[in-house]
Amino acid sequence: TYRWLLEMLANQGYAVIATPFVNTLDHLAMAKNVLSSFDSCLNLIYAQRILRKKSLPIYGIGHSMGCKLHLLIGSLFSLERAGNILISFNNSAARDAIPLVEQISPVIKVEFTPSPKITNRLIQKRYQIRRNLLIKFKDDDIDQTLRLSDLLRLRFPDLVTVKRLNGNHLTPLGQDINWPVGKVYTPIDAIGQWLKQEVYRDLNQLKREILLWLNPLAQIS
Known part of the structure; x- marks a missing residue:
């Protein structure tokens, strides 16, 4: 899950609204449902006065399909966003994204709605969020961030930031490991702490880049 990444943002003072979704071939319907869920949750938060200031900037953050x-x-929708953080963008065709799809349906062509080609056309002509952070991991064979950056820079040449970080497509899903240390610090504890540091080096770099983009003056630990 994205728990570590989202809790990290919350620990820095950001209010986080997570909108899970079920994967289907109809990506347009999925987008509508995600937006509806977000708006409903935000309205409830305001109604319960959990957040009182309605002028706070709203950022979107998504990974891969997100x-x-x-x-x-x-x-496709009229809305206000201060920016979007887009991690490991993937816009593959159904035949590439779904294993054995061509064997399951050899006669009828199976494709996402909208298709990758139409999605790119929509982004190029109608995408309205001006400020964007795009993150690409070096060991990610299915990432299409560079193609996306070309499309976005046609619309907002000075407001698109691309970061290439160490890691792979699953890096944002990393979880924090709580390695309990006994009363006596042993060599095994030292190895455990070293492994934790190595495993989460890429995840911490991702955290740092996101927080600095959100607030360039932030003090990041």
Whole structure:
């Protein structure tokens, strides 16, 4: 899950609204449902006065398929966003994204709605979120961030930031490991702490880049 990443943002003072979704072939319907869930939750938060200031900036953050949903939302619906954080964008065709899809349906062509080609066209012509952080991991064979950056820079040449970080497509899903240390610090404890540091080096770099983009003057630990 994205628990570590979202809790990290919350610990820095950001209010986090997570909107889970069920994968289907109809990505447009998924985008509508995500936006509806977000708006309903935000309205409830305001109604219960959990947040009282309604002028707070709103940022979207998505990983892989989540990027496509944010891009569709920003292209097809009227809304205000201070920016979007798009991690490991993937806009593959169904035959590439779903194992054995061609064997399951060899006669009828199976494709997402909208298709990758139409999605790119929508982004190029209608995407309205001006400020964007795009993150690409070096060991990610299915990432399509560079193609996305070309499309966004046609619309907002000075407001698109691309970061290439160490890691792979699953890096944002990393979880914090609580390694309990006994009363006596042993060599095994030292190895455990070293492994934890190595495993979460990429995840901490991701955290740092996100927080600095959100607030360039922030003090990041």
